[in-house]
Amino acid sequence: MRKSTGGRTRPTLWGATALVSLMTLAGAAHGQQYHQAPMLDGTDLPPVEERLPANPLVVTPVESVGTYGGTWRSALRGGLDNAWIARTVAYDGLVRYNREWNEIVPNLAESWEVSADATTYTFHLREGLKWNNGTPFTSADIAFAVELFSEPSYGVGGFIKNPSNPVTVEVVDDTTFKFVFEKPNGVIMDELASVNGFTVVSLSKDYCSQFYPKYNPDAAAQAKAAGFETWELWMTDRCSWATETIRWANPELPMMNAWMIDEPLTGDASRATFVRNPYYWKVDTEGNQLPYIDHLSMRVSDSLEELTLMALNGEIDFQDRHIATVANQPLFFDGQEAGDYRLGENVPSNMxxxxxxxxxxxxxxxxxxxxxxxxxxxxxxxxxxxxxxxxxxxxxxxxxxxxxxxxxxxxxxxxxxxxxxxxxxxxxxxxxxxxxxxxxxxxxxxxxxxxxxxxxxxxxxxxxxxxxxxxxxxxxxxxxxxxxxxxxxxxxxxxxxxxxxxxxxxxxxxxxxxxxxxxxxxxxxxxxxxxxxxxxxxxxxxxxxxxxxxxxxxxxxxxxxxxxxxxxxxxxxxxxxxxxxxxxxxxxxxxxxxxxxxPGNGYYIARNNMRNIAEPMLHAYLFPTPGPYDPFQWYFAAE
Known part of the structure; x- marks a missing residue:
């Protein structure tokens, strides 16, 4: 077995100007004092120490330890613009890429081993992880997600449904499980570290099993009573099982991300909002539970002109998607002082x-x-x-x-x-x-x-x-x-x-x-x-x-x-x-x-008081920029 707490994927792309690596992989020191955001004070939540896992992921900020508060404003171009949410909210799989995009590092899984023949991957989750509703996140959730995505009525599923090399999940205990492939799989770690890695950590068995006949014999009847012809349609509506387009439409759906759904993204929504997850499992180097920013607010509009005007007026705090076009660049460059924002550099992965x-x-x-x-x-x-x-x-x-x-x-x-x-x-x-x-x-x-x-x-x-x-x-x-x-x-x-x-x-x-x-x-x-x-x-x-x-x-x-x-x-x-x-x-x-x-290098727009944003950023979808640069450690500095 090859044991790993991180794995190299390709030669460094960034050379001597490589960004400082973000991850401190060791757990918090014994006796670490943890702190929470002021917005959580006075709530009936358990103490922050009980909401965090035994070994939280410690994240080194890009520039400095941040301060809590504020709302990050951005925009979606229409109600099907899920990619921006995937890139800002959802990049939290079992593993992830580091900021240089040259190594796979721990995330929800704190370590893993690979068999010599690359057919068995054993993962060890952090002990005490919890969904945003406080229920435990365990190996059973991984097995459940693979089981659901393996259903014939679910159309896609990446490596889960690869007919030439099927996978099974073996649950060892609450924090240990194995992906076992029929044949060697040398690329699974890159799949799990990419934006696609969200799939296997996206379904809470405790919540979603109520819609599945195997665990709820009355699921079909209850689906009809709820207005759905089949349990599959019910599952799709509640757990976004078969389509990405409604993944962000159910505020009850448990998540493991830094922010959770507040105002859902529905077909007629004019805004989608997210609020901090009080059970998020990452802290900074001083024991402050992340994220720093309290809320995300995304304007939903089909009008590119409206989104561009919002940015020029200083009504967008960070964004590149849709608005950072070649035609807009001179406008945004000239409007920096009036809009109180700056332009940062994106290095595209597109060729x-x-x-x-x-x-x-x-x-x-x-x-x-x-x-x-x-x-x-x-x-x-x-x-x-x-x-x-x-x-x-x-x-x-x-x-x-x-x-x-x-x-x-x-x-x-x-x-x-x-x-x-x-x-x-x-x-x-x-x-x-x-x-x-x-x-x-x-x-x-x-x-x-x-x-x-x-x-x-x-x-x-x-x-x-x-x-x-x-x-x-x-x-x-x-x-x-x-x-x-x-x-x-x-x-x-x-x-x-x-x-x-x-x-x-x-x-x-x-x-x-x-x-x-x-x-x-x-x-x-x-x-x-x-x-x-x-x-x-x-x-x-x-x-x-x-x-x-x-x-x-x-x-x-x-x-x-x-x-x-x-x-x-x-x-x-x-x-x-x-x-x-x-x-x-x-x-x-x-x-x-x-x-x-x-392509020439691209750009992003960031408010001048928004801190811990890396520059330049490698920009891709599988490396879902800005997700790998950890927006949960961005913060608003006092002006």
Missing amino acids: NTMVLQFNMNHVDPKRAELFQNKDFRVGISQLIDRQEIIDVIFTGQGEPFQAAPRPESPFYDEEMAKQYTEFDPDAAAAAFEAAGLGARNGDGFYTFADGSPLVVTIDMISTVRPEWIDMMELLQLQIEAGGIDIELNNIDRTLYYEKRPAGDYDAQIWQGDGGLDVIQEPRYYMANGDESVWAYRWAQWFQGSRPEIAEEPAPWAKEQMDLFNQLRGEGDPVKRDDLMKQILAIAKENFPVIGISL
Whole structure:
């Protein structure tokens, strides 16, 4: 067995300027005096010493020990904007990443051991952990969550529902349990340390078992009495079991986070609020129970203009999501003094401002054949004047770049990042000829080989990145000048996702995930999951989750999948990295998707009196910024 209270995941990304590590892993010294927030004084809660575990997690503040109080104001763009809550409230799994994103460190679990064959992971919870309602948090809650997420009627579940390597949970005692896999699992710790790690610690057995027939034989009847057709719908409503969209809609749902639901996020909410969890299990170096900030208040609005105006008026204390756009940056820079805020730097994990994905699994065989042809994709790439896009849209920030690991990544390959990025219409014409396109018609556009019209429709969602509209309009002009007729289709996000299983779409765009989190987010390097839009049906073949639409992949894609299965079963991180390099080499050779440019650094907005905020921050979703920088130790300094 390999014993650990922390595990290295990849070489340091930040070099000599690495931020100071946040975690003091040892427990509080014997006889430590604990303190609570003044807002809890005079309540009928047990003393703070009884609410904390025997070994609270001691957190070293970024700058200084803080003071209690205040409300952190931010905003959500619409009632389905759960990602901001996940990044600010919910980053508390069994383990977590440190601030440098180069090590996995203890969290709810204070230690763990890994079997030599990487099939058994034994975790030890902190003794005396409690949900925010005061009931014990134990190994039984982990087992219950895995049991619920394993239900066939629950659609997804990450590693819990991986058909190629199922997991079972063995409860040893209240604080000890084991994840036991059928085959080696070398990547589970990264899964648990990411934003996805919230899943296995999100369901209280004491509360949620009342909705489950196995533990409550009357659950089906009680569900109907409560107005639900099935117990599954009842469970979904009360425990957010089957959908992320209502996870924050039930104030009764127990949580282990620093703040708990106060005003829920419902479909018609104009605001969602959170209040400190009196049973939160972390303290600072002086024994002050965290968090420092009492309340979180999130305005819910579909209007980007309203959110931007709130920030300019000093009505947002910290935020980057939605408002920190390229177009807004000059406004926010000029408004710092009037709004009493500052701009901090985000270093993105994204490797691209936009990735263009042609659907190789199109239901139209003629289109599928064309989009699978590498020469066609190369020709499209060589028609894109990336420098014009960078200069016009991003005021010169960034550089031409394909879908490839970022320069800061240990997987960086300059040839992969720069291939086919030169604007070269003559080379594009030669590539189209090699791809077998027909001659140009009277309008100057290429046809299919049989002479039929070729029009490529590119789906987009402008609400995700406002700059995509301008990018795509420029890109359309550039590609059409080279002879490919392009139509832009700006659609609703729901429809955008619904089109994928049907397979009846030409191309879609998205941002360039996987620049630093290369192994964890390989969607553009291989067809590994639902976000590999360029080969959605190959990904279903790999996952085994939708056999009715799965298609057998091309030999090169199957080779990648074999390598990735080896990687997932490899316990040695050096060998995992070598396998990933082989996967990337195949991606480099076959060029499945087209990138535009390497993003420049982003920014966040923070009120001038908000302290303990790190700068710069590495910015990602799997490393759910700002969560790994511990907002629970942020505080408002006296002005």
